[in-house]
Amino acid sequence: xxxxxxxxxxxxxxxxxxxxxxxxxxxxxxxxxxxxxxxxxxxxxxxxxxxxxxxxxxxxxxxxxxxxxxxxxxxxxxxxxxxxxxxxxxxxxxxxxxxxxxxxxxxxxxxxxxxxxxxxxxxxxxxxxxxxxxxxxxxxxxxxxxxxxxxxxxxxxxxxxxxxxxxxxxxxxxxxxxxxxxxxxxxxxxxxxxxxxxxxxxxxxxxxxxxxxxxxxxxxxxxxxxxxxxxxxxxxxxxxxxxxxxxxxxxxxxxxxxxxxxxxxxxxxxxxxxxxx
Amino acid sequence: xxxxxxxxxxxxxxxxxxxxxxxxxxxxxxxxxxxxxxxxxxxxxxxxxxxxxxxxxxxxxxxxxxxxxxxxxxxxxxxxxxxxxxxxxxxxxxxxxxxxxxxxxxxxxxxxxxxxxxxxxxxxxxxxxxxxxxxxxxxxxxxxxxxxxxxxxxxxxxxxxxxxxxxxxxxxxxxxxxxxxxxxxxxxxxxxxxxxxxxxxxxxxxxxxxxx
Numbered sequence: 001x002x003x004x005x006x007x008x009x010x011x012x013x014x015x016x017x018x019x020x021x022x023x024x025x026x027x028x029x030x031x032x033x034x035x036x037x038x039x040x041x042x043x044x045x046x047x048x049x050x051x052x053x054x055x056x057x058x059x060x061x062x063x064x065x066x067x068x069x070x071x072x073x074x075x076x077x078x079x080x081x082x083x084x085x086x087x088x089x090x091x092x093x094x095x096x097x098x099x100x101x102x103x104x105x106x107x108x109x110x111x112x113x114x115x116x117x118x119x120x121x122x123x124x125x126x127x128x129x130x131x132x133x134x135x136x137x138x139x140x141x142x143x144x145x146x147x148x149x150x151x152x153x154x155x156x157x158x159x160x161x162x163x164x165x166x167x168x169x170x171x172x173x174x175x176x177x178x179x180x181x182x183x184x185x186x187x188x189x190x191x192x193x194x195x196x197x198x199x200x201x202x203x204x205x206x207x208x209x210x211x212x213x214x215x216x217x218x219x220x221x222x223x224x225x226x227x228x229x230x231x232x233x234x235x236x237x238x239x240x241x242x243x244x245x246x247x248x249x250x251x252x253x254x255x256x257x258x259x260x261x262x263x264x265x266x267x268x269x270x271x272x273x274x275x276x277x
Numbered sequence: 278x279x280x281x282x283x284x285x286x287x288x289x290x291x292x293x294x295x296x297x298x299x300x301x302x303x304x305x306x307x308x309x310x311x312x313x314x315x316x317x318x319x320x321x322x323x324x325x326x327x328x329x330x331x332x333x334x335x336x337x338x339x340x341x342x343x344x345x346x347x348x349x350x351x352x353x354x355x356x357x358x359x360x361x362x363x364x365x366x367x368x369x370x371x372x373x374x375x376x377x378x379x380x381x382x383x384x385x386x387x388x389x390x391x392x393x394x395x396x397x398x399x400x401x402x403x404x405x406x407x408x409x410x411x412x413x414x415x416x417x418x419x420x421x422x423x424x425x426x427x428x429x430x431x432x433x434x435x436x437x438x439x440x441x442x443x444x445x446x447x448x449x450x451x452x453x454x455x456x457x458x459x460x461x462x463x464x465x466x467x468x469x470x471x472x473x474x475x476x477x478x479x480x481x482x483x484x485x486x487x488x489x
Contacts, residue, residue, distance in 0.1 A: 124346075127339075127342070127343075128343075128346075130339075131339055131343045134382075135339075155316075155317075157311075157316075157338070157339065159337070159338075159339035160339040160342070160343060161309075161337075161338035161339035161342050162342065163309070163316070163317045163320065165317065165319070175314065
């Protein structure tokens with residue numbers, strides 16, 4: 001085979017350079033008796049609702065790698081612009097990268113037009129990109145925000161189709177969440193009512209869908225203000241152990257004790273804090 | 278059971294358009310499915326392409342939305358260059374060019390309908406594969422199979438706008454009753470020289486027929 005000239009690739013696109021190598025690996029790995037790591041997906045329940053003053057977006061916080069929970073508290077509500085946020089279901093990497101790309105392009109667009117971006121613009125950019133990749137980018141999104149034309153809510157599917165609706169749900173837990181919405185949604189709700197409805201819809205997904213779990217994040221977007229409530233509801237707090245396997249000092253009698261100090265020089269001491277946000 | 282994001286989002290659909298003297302009547306159901314789950318039960322499949330030109334979309338939701346957006350752009354640009362409202366035939370040909378060129382990649386069945394000064398009300402059908410033909414009445418989508426007989430027996434030329442609206446609503450209701458992939462509400466629109474009148478017939482207000 002000839003060499004692959006990387007300089008000829010387009011800038012800022014999804015490169016399929018590893019495709020040949022991956023298919024080869026997949027074929028050979030089966031012979032060895034093991035399997036390739038599954039892509040990290042967000043099993044997910046995400047939803048959104050339009051209420052009197054704006055939109056409320058909600059999401060669970062579980063990220064799965066096959067049948068194992070990879071992240072118990074991941075953030076699925078992504079920033080697009082100061083007045084627009086987007087929940088993402090499907091392949092975690094795809095939702096993360098897609099929302100970041102469109103957020104970046106939308107900021108440039110906003111600087112060019114000298115206006116606050118519109119939700120319809122973000123919708124167009126997302127749907128045109130996803131359609132271009134013909135569904136291979138597994139990103140199912142709930143896009144919501146408030147702009148000069150009022151509050152708007154869109155659901156965007158991996159193949160590039162979109163629906164503009166007053167309430168939407170996506171992800172593996174979407175049926176459970178939709179059941180709650182279809183029962184209790186009313187147009188022009190008050191903020192507290194809308195937040196409670198979204199919270200209950202996500203909870204339905206968390207407790208009835210294996211792919212969704214942990215906490216409930218909410219994002220309330222109104223004209224001029226965004227409340228990013230993470231977590232809004234810790235629906236699954238880790239239990240406190242009632243007993244302890246540790247033995248207390250003195251359980252075992254000590255006969256003799258000998259201390260030998262090691263001759264060590266302290267060269268450098270530094271503290272690195274871990275980012276737990 | 279959860280909707281797989283791998284199942285494409287389709288407007289399985291029943292869509293219809295009828296010409297009358299002075300305009301056209303178009304109609305569609307409102308169901309979009311992902312596998313067996315109804316992703317949107319109030320879809321608007323009657324998409325404006327220009328002031329007096331609409332298209333009815335059936336097939337893959339992503340494909341038809343992308344095609345409609347592209348044709349709207351092309352037609353808008355063409356109309357500005359022409360400094361005149363565009364012809365329905367032009368819009369239909371733009372759809373045909375796109376649907377024929379990319380026929381292997383697309384799954385789109387589209388009916389283009391509208392009014393223009395040259396030929397009045399016109400209906401053009403662009404089914405999957407990219408054929409283009411003008412018809413006085415046209416139906417499309419998975420639900421259309423069930424109403425060909427009804428259309429053939431009940432259609433007569435020279436109907437008024439109200440008769441066309443009634444005819445379309447009846448046909449769509451019959452199709453929605455028999456086709457699992459069609460349902461929800463009936464969306465209608467009447468396009469004439471003076472403008473556009475949109476209406477919705479909710480589920481409980483649909484015309485009823487004999488049911489066993």
